[in-house]
Amino acid sequence: MKRVKVLDNLNLDINKGEIFGYLGPNGAGKTTTIKILLGIISPTAGSVSLLGKDIKEIGVKKYVGFLPEQPYFYDYLTANEFLHFCGQLFNINRIDRQKRIDELLRIVKLEESSHLQLRKFSKGMLQRIGIAQALINDPELIILDEPMSGLDPIGRKEIRDIILSLRDRGKTIFFSTHIIPDVEMICDRVGIIMAGKLQDVGYIDDMLDASISNTEIIVSNISEPLIDEIKKIAPQCIQTSDKLLIKAENDEQISKIIETIYKHHGQLISLTPHKKSLEDIFVERINRGNN
Ligand SMILES: Nc1ncnc2c1ncn2[C@@H]1O[C@H](COP(=O)(O)OP(=O)(O)OP(=O)(O)O)[C@@H](O)[C@H]1O
Ligand SMILES: [Mg+2]
CATH class of the missing domain: 3.30.70.980 (YebC, transcriptional regulation domain)
Structure with a gap:
């Protein structure tokens, strides 16, 4: 098989409790980075630790939430059923699960659609249910691959507000995007990646002040x-x-x-x-x- 170098010497630290924006054009290596962070693929060299633990320790996943770039949903499940399914993966008992699901559906503004099959959801609604499933286990670290993609301005603002409220609750959020204003509005720090190389990383305020x-x-x-x-x-x-x-x-x-x-x-x-x-x-x- 032909080998492709997608990431080159990537070295990145994320601080606890911050919103980190991972900014880069299409094909820069954002999704690849996220797959490596989550242990979905392995780097040829180097290591990843999440919340102070090596990603190979399976237990760490309990504290991590993830929204993939192109999530796959079971079309014939309702929002409520789908979230129960996700909650079961974390061994959350039925009563706690329902409580958590009701809370999440409220957060992502889908209470009205809890009994609608996902095949009837719009793109924006699917994106929200995707975020809800990423939060089912009340994770400490939330990794979102392009959470605002395909959303209208109101939808984007709602996702931004959710991310901000998660930080207010002490969570750490890492998200990739190519939408610059979204990064400017909510991120504490930003990393700019281009062709697999980190071009810049730092506090947005410092970057703008120095410029x-x-x-x-x-x-x-x-x-x-x-x-x-x-x-x-x-x-x-x-x-x-x-x-x-x-x-x-x-x-x-x-x-x-x-x-x-x-x-x-x-x-x-x-x-x-x-x-x-x-x-x-x-x-x-x-x-x-x-x-
Ligand atoms: N499995 C693979 N085999 C070969 N090349 C790959 C593979 N996965 C990714 N790539 C290549 O790695 C590069 C980065 O891909 P990646 O999906 O990480 O980009 P991205 O920054 O997430 O882009 P986008 O904004 O379009 O989602 C691309 O050039 C892509 O073709
Ligand atoms: Mg991507």
């Missing part, structure tokens, strides 16, 4: 000498009828621009630092990975 790309300065009460002098400092300024919009690339430029404004009696309207978005950082890392 002021330029500062926009707007000034009014402009005169010819003011414009001439500013153009020498920052050539890409834009002049409207009564204002000048200036882009400063660094602190030194900002100081020079401010001095010039005051010297020529211009009026400073605003000074706004522009940070890169997570999308800018993502695209940058992906391009770096391509080169």
